[in-house]
Amino acid sequence: MTYTLDSSLDSVNKVEQTAEQLARKAGVDEDEIFRISMAVREAAVNAVLHGNAYDPEKRMTASFENTGSSLVIRITDEGKGLDPATLPDPLAPENLLRGSGRGIFLIRSFMDEVHFKQLHPGTELTLIKHLGTAPTGA
Amino acid sequence: MSMKISTRQVDGVTILDLGGRITLGEGSVQLRDSVRDLLAKGQKKILLNLGEVNYIDSSGIGELVSAYTTVRNQGGELKLLNLTRKVHDLLQITKLYTVFDVKDDEASAIASYAHA
Numbered sequence: 001m002t003y004t005l006d007s008s009l010d011s012v013n014k015v016e017q018t019a020e021q022l023a024r025k026a027g028v029d030e031d032e033i034f035r036i037s038m039a040v041r042e043a044a045v046n047a048v049l050h051g052n053a054y055d056p057e058k059r060m061t062a063s064f065e066n067t068g069s070s071l072v073i074r075i076t077d078e079g080k081g082l083d084p085a086t087l088p089d090p091l092a093p094e095n096l097l098r099g100s101g102r103g104i105f106l107i108r109s110f111m112d113e114v115h116f117k118q119l120h121p122g123t124e125l126t127l128i129k130h131l132g133t134a135p136t137g138a
Numbered sequence: 139m140s141m142k143i144s145t146r147q148v149d150g151v152t153i154l155d156l157g158g159r160i161t162l163g164e165g166s167v168q169l170r171d172s173v174r175d176l177l178a179k180g181q182k183k184i185l186l187n188l189g190e191v192n193y194i195d196s197s198g199i200g201e202l203v204s205a206y207t208t209v210r211n212q213g214g215e216l217k218l219l220n221l222t223r224k225v226h227d228l229l230q231i232t233k234l235y236t237v238f239d240v241k242d243d244e245a246s247a248i249a250s251y252a253h254a
Contacts, residue, residue, distance in 0.1 A: 011161040034224060042196055045162055091233050099204040102196040102232055132227055 002063040007052035007077075015062045015095045016041040019044075019073060026071055026131055035110035036071065036129055037093040051077025053122055068078040071129045078122040085097045142173055142190070151183045152176055153219075159189030165191075166252030168212070168231030169198075173205045173216070174212045182214025183251045189220030199232060206238060215239075220246050 001019070005011035019040035023033040044060065052058035058078040065072045088095050098115045108114050113128035141164055142157040154172055159165055169186075176184055184200070194202075202218070207214040217239040221229065229235040241247035 001233055006251075012162070038193075038195065041161075045197065046193065049162065067186075095232060096237060097203055099200040100197070103198055105232070106196055 001063070002061060002123060004061050005058050006056060007048045007054050007058050007060055009048070011060055012048055015044040015060075015075070018062070018064055019038040022034055022066060022071055023071070023129075026066055027038030028129075028131065032044075032129075035125075038075050039107045039110040039127055040075070042107050043073070043127060046082075046103050046125070047075050047077035047079075047123075051082070053079065066131075069131055071131065073127045074124055075127070076119060076124040081118050081121065082116065082123045084116050142169050143168055144175055145176075146174070149248050150253070151185050151251050152181045153185045153187055153244070155187045155190070159193040159195075160191055160201065161193065161195045162197035166196075166197045168202040169201050173208065174245070177212055177214065178211065180192060180254075182209060183213060183214045184209055184214065184245075185241075185247055185251075186216065187219045188222065188225055191222060193224055194225055194228060199228060199234065203234065215251055217241055217247055217250070219244060 002012070005014065016037050018038040020033055023036040025037065028036070048054060049058040052060060061076045063074045084104060087104055088101055090098065090105045095101060107127060109126045112130045116124040117124040117126070140158065141160055146153050146155070156165070156169070160169060166232045173184065205218045219241045221240060226235070229238065239250070241250065
């Protein structure tokens with residue numbers, strides 16, 4: 001299932017809801033549904049806000065797949081690109097009181113695998129949750 | 139669902155009762171505006187009751203942090219009350235649980251504010 005969406009908060013909400021439905025159909029528990037849908041929401045926010053900067057000319061795509069062994073969600077944007085290595089550590093003492101910068105950290109905390117791919121232009125973020133594994137994150 | 143917010147005063151402390159979702163573009167903006175309005179009125183003892191907040195994203199967390207630092211920088215105190223398990227866990231993993239003064243009882247929360 002793949003959607004091509006405009007760069008809006010409505011699109012973020014749609015992506016989040018679709019992820020929740022995917023996780024629920026996969027039979028994971030409520031806590032895991034919350035973590036997966038939150039991670040996907042964070043990825044969608046990054047695409048819309050940081051990647052596409054709410055530009056109405058730019059699109060976000062979101063694909064959702066249950067492979068049987070994993071849930072695979074891919075979010076792409078058409079922005080300038082993101083190098084995750086340059087992101088500040090939100091847990092570092094000097095960053096703890098920053099008003100932003102926790103999205104990627106939460107994605108990594110809640111998903112089993114997170115992969116970044118530069119699309120030139122844009123970024124593709126792949127979030128993977130292995131089914132039947134122990135819960136991640138909190 | 140947008141965030142619900144109501145305000146009340148108890149013993150010189152302004153309590154913001156929040157409910158729903160604190161997320162980008164929704165509750166986070168309402169929270170920011172509410173705290174700024176209180177500070178503009180000179181109300182610097184602020185207690186955020188999060189007992190009915192069932193969801194907060196990283197933007198919402200960021201807004202809590204910004205509210206905390208803004209109030210603190212103006213010589214005030216902002217504390218959190220009645221965290222749901224999800225919000226509690228999020229603040230734990232982002233190492234913010236020990237930054238905030240978190241209370242689970244309103245009476246003791248109000249009593250904990252410095253009285254001039």
